[in-house]
Amino acid sequence: MMKTIKVLGSGCTKCEKTAEAIAGIAAERGVDIDLQKETNPEAIMGYGVMRTPAVVIDETVVHSGSIPHRTDIEKWLA
Amino acid sequence: MFAVFTWLADWLVYQVAGLDAGSKTGDALHFFVEDVSKIYVLLVVMIYVVSLLRASLNVERVRDFLARRHPGAGLMMGSAFGAITPFCSCSSIPVFLGFTSAGIPVGITMAFLLTSPLINEVAVLLLLSLLGWKFTVLYIVVGMLVGMLGGLVLHLLQAERWLQPFAAKAYERAKAQSLSSSPVPEEKMTMRERHRFAMDESRDIFSRVWKWVIIGVGLGAALHGFVPEYWITDYLGEGQWWSVPVAVLAGIPLYSNATGVIPVIESLITKGLPVGTTLAFCMSTVAASFPEFILLKQVMKLRLLALIFLMLLLAFTLVGWIFNALTPYL
Numbered sequence: 001m002m003k004t005i006k007v008l009g010s011g012c013t014k015c016e017k018t019a020e021a022i023a024g025i026a027a028e029r030g031v032d033i034d035l036q037k038e039t040n041p042e043a044i045m046g047y048g049v050m051r052t053p054a055v056v057i058d059e060t061v062v063h064s065g066s067i068p069h070r071t072d073i074e075k076w077l078a
Numbered sequence: 079m080f081a082v083f084t085w086l087a088d089w090l091v092y093q094v095a096g097l098d099a100g101s102k103t104g105d106a107l108h109f110f111v112e113d114v115s116k117i118y119v120l121l122v123v124m125i126y127v128v129s130l131l132r133a134s135l136n137v138e139r140v141r142d143f144l145a146r147r148h149p150g151a152g153l154m155m156g157s158a159f160g161a162i163t164p165f166c167s168c169s170s171i172p173v174f175l176g177f178t179s180a181g182i183p184v185g186i187t188m189a190f191l192l193t194s195p196l197i198n199e200v201a202v203l204l205l206l207s208l209l210g211w212k213f214t215v216l217y218i219v220v221g222m223l224v225g226m227l228g229g230l231v232l233h234l235l236q237a238e239r240w241l242q243p244f245a246a247k248a249y250e251r252a253k254a255q256s257l258s259s260s261p262v263p264e265e266k267m268t269m270r271e272r273h274r275f276a277m278d279e280s281r282d283i284f285s286r287v288w289k290w291v292i293i294g295v296g297l298g299a300a301l302h303g304f305v306p307e308y309w310i311t312d313y314l315g316e317g318q319w320w321s322v323p324v325a326v327l328a329g330i331p332l333y334s335n336a337t338g339v340i341p342v343i344e345s346l347i348t349k350g351l352p353v354g355t356t357l358a359f360c361m362s363t364v365a366a367s368f369p370e371f372i373l374l375k376q377v378m379k380l381r382l383l384a385l386i387f388l389m390l391l392l393a394f395t396l397v398g399w400i401f402n403a404l405t406p407y408l
Contacts, residue, residue, distance in 0.1 A: 010373065012168035041171050041376050042244050050137045050176035051169050065136070065169075066278060 004034045004059075005076070008044045009052035011037075018053040018067050025070065031077045080116060080207065087112035106303030113208070113295045113341055118288070120207050121200070125283050128199050129164065129276035134267045137165050137173050140190070145180045149233055152186040157225035160193030161218070164279065167195060167370060174377050178245050181252030184378075185233025188386065193225030195365045200287060204340040205360075209347065216401075217357060224361070224393045231389060232382075240382035287337040294338030298345040305349060322398035325355050326391055329362025339363045353405055358398030366390050 005022060009015030019037055026033045038044060038056075047056060051065030057076055087108045091097050097104035140159045144152055165173060170191060177187040197218055205214040238249055267275075332339050340360065347356055371387055 008172075010168060010171055012166075014166065014168065041175055044172050045175040045179055045248065048176070050141070050172045051165060052172055065166075069274075 002032050002034055003057055003077075004036065006036045006038045006056040008038045008047060008049050008054040008056060010041070011039050012052070014067050015053040018055065021067065021070070022055070022073055022076075025073045026077055029074075029077060033077070083112045083116040083119075086115055102303045106299040109302045109345070110295055110299040113298065113344075114291060116207055117204065117291050117295070117341070120203055121284055121287070121291075122280055124203050125199055126276045126280045129279040130272050132162060132164055133272040133275040135163055137163060137169070137176065141177055141180050141182065144177070144182050144186060144190070147186070149183065149186065152183070153189045153226050153229045153233065156186040156189035156229060157193040157222045160190040160225055161197040161222060163190075163194070164199075165194065167367075170370060171373060171377060174374070175245060175248065178241070178377075179248035179252055181249060181255070183233055184237040184241065184249075184382075185229040185231075187229075188232050188237070189225045189229025192228050192365065192386075192390070193222055195367070196221035196225065196361060198364065200283060200337055201340065201360070201364050204337065208340060208344040213353070213356075216353075217360065220357060220397055220401075221361065224390075224397065228386070228389055228393060232386070235385075237378075237382055237385075240379045240385075242377050242379065245377045290338035291341070294341035297338075298341040298343075301342065301349065302345040309349065319399070321352075322355050322358050322402065323395050325359035325398065326362040326366075326394045329359050329364075329394075330366050330368060332363045352402045354398040354401030354403070357401055358394045361394045361397065362391070366394070 007015055007019045007022065009018070015037070019035060022033070023035055026035070044052065044054070047054070047061055049061060049064050053067065054064040055062050055068060055076070062076060063072060090111050091104060091108045092099055095107070097107060099105075099108075140163050144156055144159070147155065174187055174191060177190070178184065202214060202218065205217055238246060241249065329339075343351070343356055343360060347353075366387070371383060374383055374386075
């Protein structure tokens with residue numbers, strides 16, 4: 001099943017880089033994902049996230065507070 | 079300890095480049111080499127060490143700690159945690175909402191959020207290396223006071239009524255609940271994870287600020303070498319009361335370039351810029367950022383936003399005047 005990955009953040013540079021990194025690695029490995037960016041503060045509050053960029057996979061927060069490392073992203077996509 | 083950078087500059091400028099120690103160019107270049115090398119080394123080493131120490135302190139734990147505190151204790155601790163907790167300014171909004179939806183009053187949340195940019199690792203480090211420990215301690219104490227008193231004013235005004243409706247609702251909901259949700263368990267970090275966090279932080283901060291160091295120190299060096307000794311004292315000295323508000327206003331657009339501004343300040347101080355004016359300028363540069371204030375519009379009404387901004391400008395101006403007046407007695 002295709003994973004829905006959301007990047008939470010107010011559109012700062014780090015959030016952009018996080019989305020790019022995920023999209024890049026997914027394309028590299030031929031994994032189909034539905035990548036979305038969530039910038040609405042109320043929605044971000046709903047996930048209980050306080051440090052952005054954060055990553056949500058299929059509605060579960062898996063990462064918060066920094067641009068994720070490559071190894072982490074690969075684990076999520078596996 | 080910092081003498082090694084003076085030797086490095088001596089050797090590079092006077093020996094290798096063969097410039098005359100008494101010449102203006104030699105003097106300015108010496109200042110440049112000494113400061114840039116000193117700041118670069120300190121930035122990398124100190125940010126790594128500081129990050130290693132505070133890697134496991136995060137905003138989630140601060141929130142749990144501040145929730146349901148007595149307001150007085152909350153204000154003090156909010157400000158203290160603001161000074162030491164690492165968090166990216168781009169997370170201000172989620173942090174604000176996270177605190178608010180945990181039932182933490184706006185005053186306490188703002189004590190945290192106001193102190194955080196004022197006392198950040200880069201500014202403190204630069205102040206320490208360029209202006210010495212006395213000025214740095216003074217800066218930290220005053221910065222925390224501004225955060226605490228700012229928070230207190232907002233608390234007394236019951237600033238919660240000026241939140242955006244969804245944020246106000248989240249606050250009320252949290253207040254209504256008698257017990258908070260289970261607190262975030264303390265993350266047990268291994269040394270390896272701490273090292274990774276510290277490396278990320280150092281790399282991130284250095285890549286953001288290195289160019290501002292060059293620009294700032296370059297300007298500082300030019301001032302140092304070419305502006306006459308008494309020019310500042312004559313035009314921006316203690317006698318001119320208006321120089322403090324002007325310094326505060328001038329600091330607003332310089333935001334995010336604190337790294338560049340502090341080296342300039344170093345040379346202004348040696349040229350006789352009064353301590354109060356310097357403090358005020360420094361704080362305004364570091365904390366009063368228009369772009370970030372506008373972002374807060376998403377969670378608070380314009381009235382509250384304007385109030386906080388004006389309060390900050392007023393606070394920095396007062397700090398400047400008070401310290402200028404106290405200088406003779408310090």
